[in-house]
Amino acid sequence: MNPAIEIRGLQFRYPDGKEALRGISFTIADGECVGLVGPNGSGKSTLLLHLNGLLPESLPKDPNVLVYGRALCRENAAEIRRDVGLLFQDPDDQLFCPTVYEDVAFGPEQFGLEKEKVRTVVTKALETTSLLGHEHRSPHHLSSGEKRRVCLAGVLACEPRVLALDEPTSNLDPRGKRNLIQTLKSIPATKIIATHDLEMVVELCPRTIVLDQGLIVADGSTHQLLGDEKLMLAHGLEKPHILRHKHPH
Amino acid sequence: MRHDFLDRYSRLNSPIHRLPTTVKLLSTLCIISATVTVHFTQVWFFILVAGGLLILSALTTIPWRFVFGRLMVLEPFALGIAVMALFQENGVFVFLSILTKSTLCLFTVILLSNTTPFAEILLSLKRFGVPKLLITILALMYRYLFVLIDEAERLNRARSSRTFSSSPFRKWNTMASLIGQLFVRSTERAERIYAAMSARGWR
Amino acid sequence: MHIPDGFLDAKTAIATGLFSITGLGAALRRAGRHVQPRKIPLIGLAAAFIFVAQMLNFPVASGTSGHLLGATLAAVLLGPSAAIIVMSSVLIVQALIFADRGILALGANIFNMAIVAPLCGFGIYKILRTFFRGEQGRLAAVGFASWCATVIASVFCAGELAWSGTALWGTAFPAMAGVHMLTGLGEATITMLVIAAISKTRPELLEDNDQAVSINGRSTAFVYVALIVIGLLLLVAPHTSPLPDGLEKVASSLGFEHKAIEEPILPSPIKDYQVPGIQSAGTATIVAGVIGAIAVFALSFLFARVLARRHKSAVHPSSPANRQ
Numbered sequence: 083m084n085p086a087i088e089i090r091g092l093q094f095r096y097p098d099g100k101e102a103l104r105g106i107s108f109t110i111a112d113g114e115c116v117g118l119v120g121p122n123g124s125g126k127s128t129l130l131l132h133l134n135g136l137l138p139e140s141l142p143k144d145p146n147v148l149v150y151g152r153a154l155c156r157e158n159a160a161e162i163r164r165d166v167g168l169l170f171q172d173p174d175d176q177l178f179c180p181t182v183y184e185d186v187a188f189g190p191e192q193f194g195l196e197k198e199k200v201r202t203v204v205t206k207a208l209e210t211t212s213l214l215g216h217e218h219r220s221p222h223h224l225s226s227g228e229k230r231r232v233c234l235a236g237v238l239a240c241e242p243r244v245l246a247l248d249e250p251t252s253n254l255d256p257r258g259k260r261n262l263i264q265t266l267k268s269i270p271a272t273k274i275i276a277t278h279d280l281e282m283v284v285e286l287c288p289r290t291i292v293l294d295q296g297l298i299v300a301d302g303s304t305h306q307l308l309g310d311e312k313l314m315l316a317h318g319l320e321k322p323h324i325l326r327h328k329h330p331h
Numbered sequence: 332m333r334h335d336f337l338d339r340y341s342r343l344n345s346p347i348h349r350l351p352t353t354v355k356l357l358s359t360l361c362i363i364s365a366t367v368t369v370h371f372t373q374v375w376f377f378i379l380v381a382g383g384l385l386i387l388s389a390l391t392t393i394p395w396r397f398v399f400g401r402l403m404v405l406e407p408f409a410l411g412i413a414v415m416a417l418f419q420e421n422g423v424f425v426f427l428s429i430l431t432k433s434t435l436c437l438f439t440v441i442l443l444s445n446t447t448p449f450a451e452i453l454l455s456l457k458r459f460g461v462p463k464l465l466i467t468i469l470a471l472m473y474r475y476l477f478v479l480i481d482e483a484e485r486l487n488r489a490r491s492s493r494t495f496s497s498s499p500f501r502k503w504n505t506m507a508s509l510i511g512q513l514f515v516r517s518t519e520r521a522e523r524i525y526a527a528m529s530a531r532g533w534r
Numbered sequence: 535m536h537i538p539d540g541f542l543d544a545k546t547a548i549a550t551g552l553f554s555i556t557g558l559g560a561a562l563r564r565a566g567r568h569v570q571p572r573k574i575p576l577i578g579l580a581a582a583f584i585f586v587a588q589m590l591n592f593p594v595a596s597g598t599s600g601h602l603l604g605a606t607l608a609a610v611l612l613g614p615s616a617a618i619i620v621m622s623s624v625l626i627v628q629a630l631i632f633a634d635r636g637i638l639a640l641g642a643n644i645f646n647m648a649i650v651a652p653l654c655g656f657g658i659y660k661i662l663r664t665f666f667r668g669e670q671g672r673l674a675a676v677g678f679a680s681w682c683a684t685v686i687a688s689v690f691c692a693g694e695l696a697w698s699g700t701a702l703w704g705t706a707f708p709a710m711a712g713v714h715m716l717t718g719l720g721e722a723t724i725t726m727l728v729i730a731a732i733s734k735t736r737p738e739l740l741e742d743n744d745q746a747v748s749i750n751g752r753s754t755a756f757v758y759v760a761l762i763v764i765g766l767l768l769l770v771a772p773h774t775s776p777l778p779d780g781l782e783k784v785a786s787s788l789g790f791e792h793k794a795i796e797e798p799i800l801p802s803p804i805k806d807y808q809v810p811g812i813q814s815a816g817t818a819t820i821v822a823g824v825i826g827a828i829a830v831f832a833l834s835f836l837f838a839r840v841l842a843r844r845h846k847s848a849v850h851p852s853s854p855a856n857r858q
Contacts, residue, residue: 136526160532168530174478175523178575180450180470192532220450222477240531363638368544405633409538415701415709429700432540433636440539440633449631464566464574465558465619471578472585472623473631479579479586503592507724510587510602511731514611517583518739521576534571 084151085109086244086272087133092146094128094138102128104296110272112150112243117283117304118276120293121318126276127171129293130246133274134166135159149244164193167242167271171249173229174221182208182224182232183217189240207239211265227258234265244272251279280308280322292317340393340445347391347442352451353458359443363436371428377435384438391446401441402434409433449473475520483513535603535684535691535714537643539636543698549768550694551641553761554622557649560757561618568751569616577616581623584608588624592724600720605647605687606655606680607725611732611739614656615754621648642694646687650765653758655683669733670835670842672740673726677834678827680725681718685823688714693769703773708819715826722834730841773816 087110094103102125110116118126131137132147135154145153149162170176179185186207190200208214211231221229230250237245250266251259263282266273275287283290283304290307292300294317300307307313309325342348347355362380369376388398409430416425450470457466486509494505528534542550565577584604591599604624609617622644628634635643662675692706700706733740 131526134530136529163530163532168527170523170527170530172523174475175520176527178471178474178524178528180453180474181448184450188528188533189531218448218450220448221474236531359637363539363636364544367540367542367547367638401633405538408536409540412537412541412695412701415695415705418705419702425700429540433538434540436539436636436638437633440629440637444631444633449627452630462559462562462566464562465623467574468578468581468619469623469626471575472581473627475579475582476585476627479582480589483586483590499593503723504727506590506592507727508731510590510724510728511735513586514580514583514728514732515736515739517579518576518736521579522572524575524579525572528575 083112084148086112086114086150087274088148088151089132090146090148092129092132094125094132102296103132106293106296106298108291108298108301110244110274113270113272114289115273115287116275117280117287117290118274118293119278119280119283119290119308119319120299123295124293124317125296126293127248130168130248130274130276133244133246134163134168136168164240165242166244166246167237167240169233169237169245169247169250171252173226173233176233176236177221177229180220181217182213182219182221185221185232186235186239189236193240203239203241204235207235210238210268211235212261225258226253227255227261230254230258230262231265234262238269242271244274245269247273247275247277249277249279250275251277251282278319280319281324284308284322284324292319294318340391340397341448343392343446345390345392345446347387348446350446352447353455355443355447356452356455359439362439366432366435366439371424371431377431380435381438384435384442387442388438391442393442393445397445398438398441402437405437406434409437471524475517478520479513479517482516483509486512535646535688535710536635537639537646537691537694539638541636541698541700542639542642542694543700546694546698547638547641550645553765554641554644554649556757557618557761558622558644560754561615561622564615564751564754565619573616577612577619578623580608580612580616581620581627584620585624585627587728592720594720600717602724602728603647603651603684603721604725605651606659606676606683606721607728609652609656610659610676610679610725610729614653614758617652617656618649621652624648642691645765646690646694649758650690650762651683651687653762654686655679658682668842669845670838672733673730673838673841674831674834676729677722677726677838678831681715681722681830681834682827684718684721685711685714685826690765690769693765693773696773697769704815707773708815711819711823715823719830722830723837726834726837726841730845734845 087108089109090107092103092106093101095101106125106129118129120126128137133149135141135147141154141156141159143155145155147154149165152158152162154162177185179188183204186204187200190203195203205214208217211234213228213231213235216224216228216232221232224232230253234250245266247266250262254262259279259282263285266275266286273286275283277283287304289302290300290304291298292307292313299317300313305325308319308322311321314321362384366377366380371377388395413426413430413433416422416429419425450473453466453470453473456469457463490505490509494501565574569577584607587602587604587607589601591601593599605617605621608620611617612620625635625640625643625648629637629640629643656679659675659679662678663671665671666675688710689707692701692703692710695701695706695710696703701709729740
C-alpha cells in the first residue's frame with residue numbers, strides 16, 4: 083500500500099523572501115501518528131499548509147507532495163483536500179458559519195453530498211467530539227474548548243484519511259486538553275500533529291519529527307528524541323516531564 | 332461573552348420564539364407597512380397595534396425593562412429628525428404622527444430581533460431569493476463581528492495601559508490608528524479564513 | 535442621517551428601495567463575476583470591520599462624542615462595488631439585529647449611506663488623485679472626499695424627507711446639510727487618520743485597492759452613475775426651483791444648530807453656516823456649502839501635510855529631529 087504522505091525535497095519561500103522550508107523529505111505510513119515539533123518559525127504550520135495544497139499559491143508542475151500515491155497538483159487538489167483534513171491554529175479562523183451545525187456541514191455540502199447524507203455525517207462527527215445537542219449554538223457563545231471541538235468536528239465531517247493538526251491544544255485548559263486528547267485517540271485516521279505540547283506528543287505519537295529553520299533535524303522514536311535533553315535544548319524545546327524519570331535505553 | 336448584549340434574548344423559549352422565522356419576518360413587514368401607510372386620523376388602528384404589540388411582548392417573556400430600554404436608546408434619533416416636521420403647516424399633527432408610527436415600528440423590530448437568531452433570519456432570506464453572495468457575506472460579517480469587537484477591546488486595553496496623556500488630538504489619533512490596525516488584522520484574518528474555507532472544499 | 539421607519543411615505547420607500555436593489559444588485563453581480571474567490575471573505579470581514587469602527591466613540595468637547603460612518607473609508611480601501619456591499623451589509627445587520635434604523639426605510643438608508651456616499655466619496659477621491667500624487671495628495675483627497683460624501687448623502691436624505699411630506703425642503707435641506715457639514719469634518723479627520731495609520735504599517739493594502747472590486751466594468755459604472763443622476767432628479771432637483779414663500783423666515787431665524795439631528799463631531803469655526811444678508815435659507819445653505827467646501831479643501835491639504843510629514847519621520851526613525 084502507498085504511504086499516506088510522501089514528501090520529497092519540499093522547499094518554500096514566502097513572497098516577502100523568508101525561506102520557510104529548505105528541502106524536506108519524509109514519508110508517513112497509513113495509520114501512523116506523528117508529532118511535528120520545533121521552535122516558533124521553524125516551518126511547522128507552513129508544512130501543514132502544503133499537505134492539502136493551500137500552499138504554494140500556484141501548485142508547481144513538478145509536485146513534491148504525494149498523498150496516498152497521488153501527486154498533489156491543480157487537477158486533483160479538490161480530491162486531495164478531502165483526504166487531508168486540516169485543523170487550524172486559531173479556531174476563530176476556521177469556524178466561519180453562524181451556527182455549529184452549518185459549520186460542521188460546510189465541508190460535506192461543498193463536496194456535494196445530499197442533504198440526508200450530510201445530516202448523518204454531521205451527527206456522527208458531533209457524536210465523536212461529544213457535541214450532540216449544541217447544533218444550533220452560535221460560535222460566539224462557545225468556550226475555547228468547545229470551539230476547538232467544533233473545528234475538529236468540521237474536519238471529521240469531511241471524512242479525511244489524514245488529519246493534520248496545527249497546535250490543537252493551544253489555549254485549552256487542562257480539562258479541555260484531556261478531552262481533546264481522548265477524542266484524538268479514538269479517531270483511527272493517520273495523524274500529523276504540529277505542536278509545542280510535548281506531553282501530548284509523548285502520549286499520542288510513537289514517532290516524532292523535529293523541525294528547525296525549515297530543515298528536519300531529527301526523525302525517529304518519540305521517546306528517544308524527546309528524551310534527548312541535548313537535542314531538545316539545541317532546538318528551543320524541553321524534555322517533557324513524563325520522560326524525566328525514564329532513561330532512554 | 333461580554334458582548335451577548337447584542338442578541339441576549341434571541342434564544343429564549345417562548346411561543347413567539349418558537350414561531351417559524353418566515354412567519355415572523357412577514358408579519359413584521361405587514362405590521363410596519365400598515366403602520367406607515369394608515370393615516371394618523373385613524374387613531375383606533377394605532378391603539379390596536381400598540382395593544383397587540385404589548386400582548387406579543389408579554390408572550391415573549393423578554394423583560395420589560397430591556398424592551399423599553401432599547402426603545403429609549405433608539406428614540407432620540409427619531410426625535411431629532413421629527414423636530415424638522417414642526418416647521419410647516421399642521422406641523423404638530425405631522426410630528427405626532429411620525430413619532431407614533433416610528434415608535435410602533437421600532438417596537439415591532441425590537442420584538443423580531445430579540446425573538447429570532449440572526450442565523451435563522453439569514454436562512455429565510457435565502458429562501459426568499461436573496462443572492463447567495465450577499466447571504467455569505469452577511470453570515471461572515473455577523474460571525475466575525477464578535478471576534479473583531481474582542482480584538483478592538485484587546486487593542487484598546489493594551490494601548491490605554493501605555494497611554495499617560497489625554498489630549499483630545501492624541502486620543503483621536505490613537506483611536507484612528509486602532510481602527511487602522513483593526514483593518515490590517517481583518518485582511519490577515521480574511522486570508523486565513525479563505526485558507527480554512529478552501530481546506531474544506533470551497534470553490 | 536439614519537432615517538427611522540415612519541418618516542417616509544410609501545412612494546419614497548418603494549422608489550429608494552428599488553434604487554438600492556438595483557445598485558446593490560449591480561455591485562453583487564460585479565463582485566460575483568470579477569472578484570477572486572479569495573477576496574470574498576475579505577468583503578465579509580470588512581463589513582464586520584466597518585460595523586465595529588462605527589461603534590468606537592471619538593470624544594468631542596463637553597462630553598459628547600461622535601463616530602465614523604466609513605463609506606469613503608470602505609470605498610478607498612476596497613473599491614466602490616465592494617464598498618456598496620460592505621456598507622449595505624452593515625445597514626442590514628443594524629436594522630435587523632439592533633432595530634437600529636428602519637426596515638421599510640432600509641431602502642432609503644442603503645441608498646444614501648451605502649450607495650451615494652461610497653460612490654461620491656470614491657469618485658471625488660479618484661478625480662483628486664489624478665491631480666495630487668504622493669502621500670500628502672492621497673490623504674488630502676481622502677479627507678475632502680469623505681467630507682463631500684457625507685454632505686451629499688445628507689442632501690439626498692433631506693430630499694427623501696421632503697418628498698415624503700415629513701418635513702419641508704426649506705427646513706430639511708439647511709438642517710441636514712448644515713449639521714453634516716459639521717459632522718463631515720469629523721468624518722474627514724478620522725478617515726484621514728485611519729488611512730495615514732494603514733499607510734504607515736501596510737502601504738501595499740492601499741496600493742491595490744482597485745483590484746479588489748474595480749469599477750472598470752462599464753455597465754456597472756453606468757448603473758452607478760445613472761442611479762445617482764435619477765436620484766438627484768427625483769429627490770433633489772424638484773426642490774431647488776424657487777422656494778415657496780414663508781419657509782425661509784422660519785428656517786433662517788431659528789438657527790438649526792440648536793436642534794442638531796446628531797451631535798456635531800467637531801466644533802467648527804463657521805458655526806453659523808448662514809451667511810448674513812442672504813434671505814433664503816436654501817440659498818444660504820448652498821453658499822455656505824461652497825464656502826465650506828473650499829475651506830475643507832484647504833484644511834485637508836494642510837492636515838495632510840502634517841500627517842505626511844509624520845509619515846516620513848516614521849519611515850526614517852533615525853533622523854534625530856523626529857525623536858520624541
